[in-house]
Amino acid sequence: MLYCHLRLGLVATIKDRANEIYKKVEDQKSSRGRNQDAILAACLYIACRQEDKPRTVKEICSVANGATKKEIGRAKEYIVKQLELEMGQSVEMGAIHAGDFMRRFGSYLGMTNQAVKAAQEAVKKSEEFDIRRSPISIAAAVIYIVTQLSDNKKPLKDVSVATGVAEGTIRNSFKDLHPHLPKIIPSWYALEEDLKNLCSP
Template structure:
């Protein structure tokens, strides 16, 4: 596309990324997300939608951000990391498990480490503010299993075997 004199924009990238995701080629999709971010485009609602994030999660992330945005300790911190951390927390609260790495892949200007630190800070701040433990839901391997297996293009038989292994490990508490 660029060889023909056409420079892609975020919309072009989103269409390309969506095509790769629909064809279960997540590794190439992630490469294009990285390229998109590397060229200065930020993830927009379409990119988040491709990650499977529903409106409830976006609303929850916005609510979390509003609770912490005016706090002095956040001043001077990486805002992209704070926003990504809010998104991560919202996903956990809505039982839509996403890894920090997945969220980091569509966020411009924040590393996994920065997002993790921002998440810890936000959780501690909100726990102090609310006076109680902040419920984020427990992550189980099964929460990721179907999506990861699908991204890997595994057969139904392999997915079933992986699911049985996860169930057995949870039964044995290992």
């Protein structure tokens, strides 16, 4: 478990929270016979969310001893149910916002500070519109758009690998964001003329 924290750059409070969740679930005894790697990974995922340092399931998956996204997802639902039974109340997970991922994804892609700042502003603005996509899909599409407007253009494939969002999902999110780009992308970063010349991925 400790190795995961080092790889994901997590703080001690998250480690403590994950251990606390795991202990509660283990005390229930009903986790026997379940995939322990998936249970541990799901505890980590929930702890990150509760401590306002969310990681994507794909990021958790990368350190989860072979547990799949599906197994971690199932384990997460199981743990939340167990905790709710024990506490008699719903488990607070903390909302995920697209902005939570920008700095990390930007760093994976070697984006400049200015590009990351533009992406963060754009994501914040995008929340004013009714774009029915997950925060991570919006983050990935905004990163793709911002890099296309810079001298350091990133191929769709690279953005997909860095964010863990499928290329098709980024394409669809791009289409949903496209009509709002003049209001979303900061004017200090790109001119309206540049936005018009943006090609769909």
